Amino acid sequence: MARKHSKHGSYEDVHGEVEELAPVAPCWLCGRPTGKTIVWHHPVPKSRGGRDVVPMHPICQQTLIANFTNSELQRYGMDVEGLLANPAVRKFVDWVANKDPDFTAPQAKKQR
Ligand SMILES: [Zn+2]
Numbered sequence: 001m002a003r004k005h006s007k008h009g010s011y012e013d014v015h016g017e018v019e020e021l022a023p024v025a026p027c028w029l030c031g032r033p034t035g036k037t038i039v040w041h042h043p044v045p046k047s048r049g050g051r052d053v054v055p056m057h058p059i060c061q062q063t064l065i066a067n068f069t070n071s072e073l074q075r076y077g078m079d080v081e082g083l084l085a086n087p088a089v090r091k092f093v094d095w096v097a098n099k100d101p102d103f104t105a106p107q108a109k110k111q112r
Pocket of ligand 1: 027028029030031032056057060
């Protein structure tokens with residue numbers, strides 16, 4: 001599904017069923033396009049004063065939360081490269097790279 005920005009071609013509009021309402025935001029962590037569900041993740045946790053949000057897959061956010069504490073997330077902030085340097089995160093991103101954008105895996109929830 002290639003993006004078509006050209007409007008001058010008349011025959012293009014005949015098959016104009018695909019509406020691109022908004023540009024697809026790539027996931028902050030894995031870089032794949034986001035699917036139906038976009039999580040707006042705070043790289044710096046809200047409780048730590050973070051105000052910036054980034055689009056992410058739910059599964060990617062779960063991975064971050066599972067591998068980092070709030071303090072660590074605050075320390076990394078917008079430094080996604082730092083997060084990707086974590087072997088567990090790196091492994092996850094490589095693994096999820098070929099999955100469907102809407103793919104979610106049942107993950108063991110931490111009981112708190
Ligand atoms: Zn992702």
